[in-house]
Amino acid sequence: MARVKPIYLDNAATSHPKPESVYLAVMAALRDGGSPGRGTHHFARTADRLIFETREALAELFSGGDSAQFIFTANATSAINQALFGLLQSGDRVVTTMVEHNAVIRPLRQLQSRGVEVVKVAVDPVTGIVNKSALQQACLDKPTRLLLVNHCSNVIGTIQPVEGLGRWCHEHDILFMLDGAQSAGLLPIDLQTLAVDLFAAPGHKGLLGPQGTGFLYLKEGLKLTPLIYGGTGTNSHSDLQPENLPERLESGTLNLPGLAGLKASLQFLQQTGIDQIHLKETRFIAKLLNGLQKIEGIKIYGSGNVMLRLGAISFNLEDRDPAEVAYILDDEERISVRVGLHCAPDAHRIIGTYPTGTIRISPGYFTTEEEIERFLTVMGKISKMKRKK
Numbered sequence: 256m257a258r259v260k261p262i263y264l265d266n267a268a269t270s271h272p273k274p275e276s277v278y279l280a281v282m283a284a285l286r287d288g289g290s291p292g293r294g295t296h297h298f299a300r301t302a303d304r305l306i307f308e309t310r311e312a313l314a315e316l317f318s319g320g321d322s323a324q325f326i327f328t329a330n331a332t333s334a335i336n337q338a339l340f341g342l343l344q345s346g347d348r349v350v351t352t353m354v355e356h357n358a359v360i361r362p363l364r365q366l367q368s369r370g371v372e373v374v375k376v377a378v379d380p381v382t383g384i385v386n387k388s389a390l391q392q393a394c395l396d397k398p399t400r401l402l403l404v405n406h407c408s409n410v411i412g413t414i415q416p417v418e419g420l421g422r423w424c425h426e427h428d429i430l431f432m433l434d435g436a437q438s439a440g441l442l443p444i445d446l447q448t449l450a451v452d453l454f455a456a457p458g459h460k461g462l463l464g465p466q467g468t469g470f471l472y473l474k475e476g477l478k479l480t481p482l483i484y485g486g487t488g489t490n491s492h493s494d495l496q497p498e499n500l501p502e503r504l505e506s507g508t509l510n511l512p513g514l515a516g517l518k519a520s521l522q523f524l525q526q527t528g529i530d531q532i533h534l535k536e537t538r539f540i541a542k543l544l545n546g547l548q549k550i551e552g553i554k555i556y557g558s559g560n561v562m563l564r565l566g567a568i569s570f571n572l573e574d575r576d577p578a579e580v581a582y583i584l585d586d587e588e589r590i591s592v593r594v595g596l597h598c599a600p601d602a603h604r605i606i607g608t609y610p611t612g613t614i615r616i617s618p619g620y621f622t623t624e625e626e627i628e629r630f631l632t633v634m635g636k637i638s639k640m641k642r643k644k
């Protein structure tokens with residue numbers, strides 16, 4: 256029997272496929288690129304320009320002002336680590352939520368052992384939405400340095416209603432940080448309007464760029480201690496790390512092919528329009544929720560309101576191990592989904608799926624209606640199958 260065409264429903268992990276222009280840009284940068292910021296020859300200057308243009312494209316997409324405030328990192332995790340370890344010291348206090356990713360949970364746990372106080376605010380067990388007043392109250396209980404919120408849950412897709420939080424934080428002398436790992440590229444985000452002080456995102460998920468790319472935005476005037484010290488191609492006479500951005504936080508040779516690919520994907524996003532992408536994504540989520548609801552034995556987690564969610568849908572099949580279902584999907588049907596805790600154990604404790612987790616599906620911009628229909632048909636079939644021993 257001819258094998259069926261694979262279906263990729265794991266865009267919350269990394270987007271696949273990427274726009275064609277991304278593959279071409281990566282290849283061209285590998286062939287033509289020098290070391291950005293290192294040297295005055297043609298190859299280095301070309302690389303330097305490419306990096307600058309990628310930074311500019313980010314600043315434009317996120318309304319972030321001066322592009323020097325966008326620091327390139329290897330992924331969202333390294334951006335979050337740079338932000339937290341670069342900012343927080345013993346005696347500082349952080350307020351966050353119970354739907355954070357391990358990229359936040361683990362550095363905060365480490366910082367706790369260095370004397371940083373961490374307060375996690377509960378979320379609604381069904382919708383995953385954190386109560387704004389509870390968050391604000393937690394911030395006011397004691398002097399707080401940072402409020403850190405996961406913009407969109409990678410487990411149940413909850414979009415947190417963060418509007419107004421940044422300004423409120425500033426009125427109370429608190430810094431406001433968003434983990435944009437699941438929202439960047441899928442939701443229109445204006446960093447100035449949201450009054451965000453720190454924003455971390457990967458380049459390889461909703462931004463449709465290559466793996467190995469990510470960034471940290473920090474508001475002008477905010478100074479972080481670098482996590483990594485070294486060569487920046489500037490101030491080479493000095494053994495001190497430069498003060499100015501982006502060099503201060505970007506030691507070592509940058510990922511030129513990755514960032515060339517990111518530039519191409521940012522162009523694709525601008526041309527397509529984030530509004531259009533959001534609309535398409537919402538349509539897919541609605542279709543998936545609607546279809547899954549009709550299958551007997553399926554329990555879907557998170558809000559039933561598609562306007563309150565994005566990206567990822569978690570579900571389970573009654574009395575079935577999610578790992579077994581994911582195995583059948585992959586092995587027999589070539590449908591790639593994610594299974595388990597999705598690096599967010601607290602979220603599973605809240606929704607009652609700890610420790611086995613859930614099956615997570617996340618369509619992407621290049622998912623098709625037909626693929627969604629086939630996935631739903633297959634799920635209907637699996638729901639009727641006898642449990643494997």
Ligand SMILES: Cc1ncc(COP(=O)(O)O)c(C=O)c1O
Pocket residue numbers: 267268330331332333355356358359405407408409434436437456457458469
């Ligand atoms: C909410 C959230 N934060 C952070 C991350 C970490 O992203 P990266 O793998 O790019 O480090 C992820 C990845 O899935 C995520 O979903």
